[in-house]
Amino acid sequence: MPDKRHKAIHFGAGNIGRGFIGPLLVNSGYHVIFADVNEQVIKQLNDQDSYNVLILDEDEEQINSISDVSGVVSTSDDIVKEFASPELDIVTTAVGPSILEKIGQTIAQGLHARRKAKQGPLNIIACENMINQTSTLRSYVFDHLSDDDKQWVKENVGFANCSVDRIVPPYDPKDSDTPLDVGVEGFYEWVVDKDALQRTPPNIQLKGVKLTSELDAYIERKLFTLNCGHAISAYLGFLKGYRTIDQAVRDEEIRAVVHAALWDEAGAALRRKHKFDEGEYREYVEKIMERFSNPRLKDDVTRVGREPLRKLAKGDRLLGPTTMALEYGLPTDNLSKGIAAAFLFDHEGDKQAVELQKRVEKEGIEKVVADITGFEQGGREHGKILEAYEELRKKYKQKN
Numbered sequence: 001m002p003d004k005r006h007k008a009i010h011f012g013a014g015n016i017g018r019g020f021i022g023p024l025l026v027n028s029g030y031h032v033i034f035a036d037v038n039e040q041v042i043k044q045l046n047d048q049d050s051y052n053v054l055i056l057d058e059d060e061e062q063i064n065s066i067s068d069v070s071g072v073v074s075t076s077d078d079i080v081k082e083f084a085s086p087e088l089d090i091v092t093t094a095v096g097p098s099i100l101e102k103i104g105q106t107i108a109q110g111l112h113a114r115r116k117a118k119q120g121p122l123n124i125i126a127c128e129n130m131i132n133q134t135s136t137l138r139s140y141v142f143d144h145l146s147d148d149d150k151q152w153v154k155e156n157v158g159f160a161n162c163s164v165d166r167i168v169p170p171y172d173p174k175d176s177d178t179p180l181d182v183g184v185e186g187f188y189e190w191v192v193d194k195d196a197l198q199r200t201p202p203n204i205q206l207k208g209v210k211l212t213s214e215l216d217a218y219i220e221r222k223l224f225t226l227n228c229g230h231a232i233s234a235y236l237g238f239l240k241g242y243r244t245i246d247q248a249v250r251d252e253e254i255r256a257v258v259h260a261a262l263w264d265e266a267g268a269a270l271r272r273k274h275k276f277d278e279g280e281y282r283e284y285v286e287k288i289m290e291r292f293s294n295p296r297l298k299d300d301v302t303r304v305g306r307e308p309l310r311k312l313a314k315g316d317r318l319l320g321p322t323t324m325a326l327e328y329g330l331p332t333d334n335l336s337k338g339i340a341a342a343f344l345f346d347h348e349g350d351k352q353a354v355e356l357q358k359r360v361e362k363e364g365i366e367k368v369v370a371d372i373t374g375f376e377q378g379g380r381e382h383g384k385i386l387e388a389y390e391e392l393r394k395k396y397k398q399k400n
């Protein structure tokens with residue numbers, strides 16, 4: 001533990017904030033200030049001495065009490081003042097990719113205040129499920145800085161990209177004592193680009209964080225394995241009428257598709273590109289299948305499949321591994337099934353799903369698949385996705 005009080009600001013007191021990043025910072029010796037727009041959560045954080053993180057593993061019941069946290073409303077002046085504190089040395093976020101632009105301005109104001117107060121270096125790490133999330137945040141921050149501030153920030157603030165992995169679904173409040181409690185899986189992995197960090201105080205280290213100079217490999221491994229398999233399980237599970245991911249992957253047919261997509265297709269490509277050890281990678285895939293099967297997480301297929309247009313973006317969890325597998329001349333049949341199922345995700349509660357279905361209805365599936373995937377109509381990959389789409393549609397959407 002550090003000999004002096006150190007503070008961290010974490011934007012986003014949601015599932016991953018309270019259930020993963022906040023607790024890791026607290027365990028490293030930080031007082032964590034959660035910054036959120038949700039005033040009720042901030043009040044609860046300030047009123048309560050602690051909250052519980054429940055580890056929801058199948059064979060392990062564990063409750064960790066998290067204290068030494070407080071909250072500020074992220075739109076108030078208080079947050080700017082916190083940036084000027086000499087005790088602050090790390091800022092993290094878990095607000096969702098679309099919110100980064102909004103908090104960029106607040107962080108810029110905070111950094112301006114820090115420069116004016118003549119305080120020392122700081123590290124910023126955005127923990128969002130997207131590639132180069134912190135670089136993206138940095139560009140939003142720079143949009144709001146003066147030239148003098150920019151110069152100071154370049155010299156004093158580290159913006160480190162990372163890969164963040166822990167399944168933290170929304171927790172049912174009736175399963176806990178307070179609304180701040182959160183249920184998480186035991187597994188976690190937080191990998192940070194060590195070369196981007198500014199000099200951290202010598203007497204404090206982030207516990208449970210892996211620092212690496214090869215972040216790209218970790219990011220691609222996570223996005224093209226964990227997130228890829230999760231998305232395929234969600235879309236096929238939704239089609240077959242399952243409510244949760246564990247129900248979906250207990251279905252032999254779905255399990256076989258997900259496993260083959262991860263091991264023979266995405267995984268084979270990742271192993272070629274990044275030279276991952278075959279044994280270690282097999283363990284990684286098996287562990288993921290075990291994590292998906294955890295019935296205590298009760299993770300809805302509609303949550304995991306949310307925003308299908310984002311998940312169908314080029315380079316994301318479905319098309320990213322497909323393109324990589326094709327580059328190495330590897331099979332993509334199971335990935336194609338997952339992609340086809342995403343085009344059938346007609347979940348009415350999801351804006352992007354509704355938008356996608358409207359496009360398919362208006363423009364026809366052939367054109368929409370070509371536009372979104374970039375695979376030419378009449379080409380092999382396009383044909384494979386369409387064939388899988390028709391097969392799934394006939395089987396599970398016969399009324400259409």
Ligand SMILES: NC(=O)C1=CN([C@@H]2O[C@H](COP(=O)(O)OP(=O)(O)OC[C@H]3O[C@@H](n4cnc5c(N)ncnc54)[C@H](O)[C@@H]3O)[C@@H](O)[C@H]2O)C=CC1
Pocket residue numbers: 011012013014015016017035036037038074094095096097099102103127128129130164165166167168169
């Ligand atoms: N839940 C999970 O299992 C994982 C989530 N992630 C990523 O973490 C991020 C957050 O996800 P969750 O925690 O699940 O979402 P969440 O919805 O539970 O939490 C997001 C929090 O951000 C707050 N927020 C919204 N706008 C804000 C603003 N302008 N300023 C400050 N706070 C604001 C919300 O009030 C909410 O408390 C996402 O990028 C997600 O992809 C990454 C790995 C695992």
Ligand SMILES: O=P(O)(O)OC[C@H]1O[C@](O)(CO)[C@@H](O)[C@@H]1O
Pocket residue numbers: 129164165166167168226227228230231303304305306307
């Ligand atoms: O948060 P997103 O990108 O919508 O995707 C859901 C994903 O988020 C997670 O819950 C956290 O990584 C994954 O388990 C899942 O694949």
